[in-house]
Amino acid sequence: MIVKTLGRVEYLPTLEAMRAFTAAREPGTPDELWLCEHPPTFTQGLAGKPEHLLLPGDIPVVPTERGGQVTYHGPGQVTAYPLVDLRRLGIFVKEYVFRLETALIQTLGSYGVTGLRVAGAPGIYVRPADPGSHAALAGPADPEDPFRGLAKVAALGIKVSRHCTYHGLALNVAMDLEPFRRINPCGYEGLETTSLDKLGVSTDWPTAAGRLAERLSAQLTP
Template sequence: MIVRRLGRVDYAPTFAAMQEFTAARDADTPDELWLCEHPPVFTQGLSGKPEHLLKDIGIPVVQIDRGGQITYHGPGQVVAYLLLDLRRRELTVRGLVNRIEQAVIDLLAGYGVTAARLEGAPGVYVGRAKIAALGLRIKHGCSYHGVSLNVDMDLSPYDAINPCGYEGMAVTQIRDLVVGEWDTAKVGEAFAAELEKHLQ
């Protein structure tokens, strides 16, 4: 799997690039993992309901083609986009989701944080607070979009939404759970290694 480190990039062109990559790939195209951060942006999935945006705080809302409702991306968050051929890897969508969630759980365990899945709510949680959001699109057996992990960010924009469509859902991040200085890029590297391990 090719790992691409994009740095901090605008959301809309990255979304377009994922679509273009997936449309152009064939049976021999290597899978890719894109690591990045985004400037502040809300993304609204295919089933997204406008009422889950509670107030306009000046952050753009981008309508996209993954599943799910509204979520937030911003600096200090690791975003991992998984451009995978599920058929070649003999993965079901549920199997892929489980492996992504387990990679987050194992990564956080390495930092001394106990995280888990929450029944009926995709993503990863510490207690009842969401620390990682997950959303995928599968087209012709290939995935794009992926997972975001909160590391060291301003969480206040989440107050303007019902995260992932859940009213009053709490969110958290590594910085608030573990004492220390956090380098988002270094966490991203560790996360990429966990994802690669779980996707082998």
């Protein structure tokens, strides 16, 4: 897998470049992993509902063809775009999502933070009150508040075209979380979001991006 660190880049040209790469690739095209950081941008998934976009203000909203609802990208967040041929990897979409989440959990684990999956809610969650706790989630989710005691630290939103993936995932490292309060993150009203620095982790963008790239490459290399 070819890893490319793009730095801080505008969202829309990056999306257009992903689309072009995916449309032009052939069976022998090497997979790539793009790592970047975007200026403040809200992105809306294909089935995104406008009511989840509360007060965008001066932050642009970009409609996309990825799955999921609305999310936020901004400085201090590692955004990773795996451009992967699933046929060559020999897996289907469900396994691909599982591997993306595994890479995030492993990256968090390298910082002493326990990442958690929540059934039916793609992404990775943590316990802000006890980020290193290894206790399993207790029983079925509370129907009134399935995210009780949890906060989202990483989001997923993917698109598959001709068995090839684009879009990807975002890990909050050290960022201003205020824009997340202008939306219902990923379509969940009142969902708390957090970032590594708020969990007591001292790291920088290049280090976090490098760790995530290492784990993604390991999960997505045949």
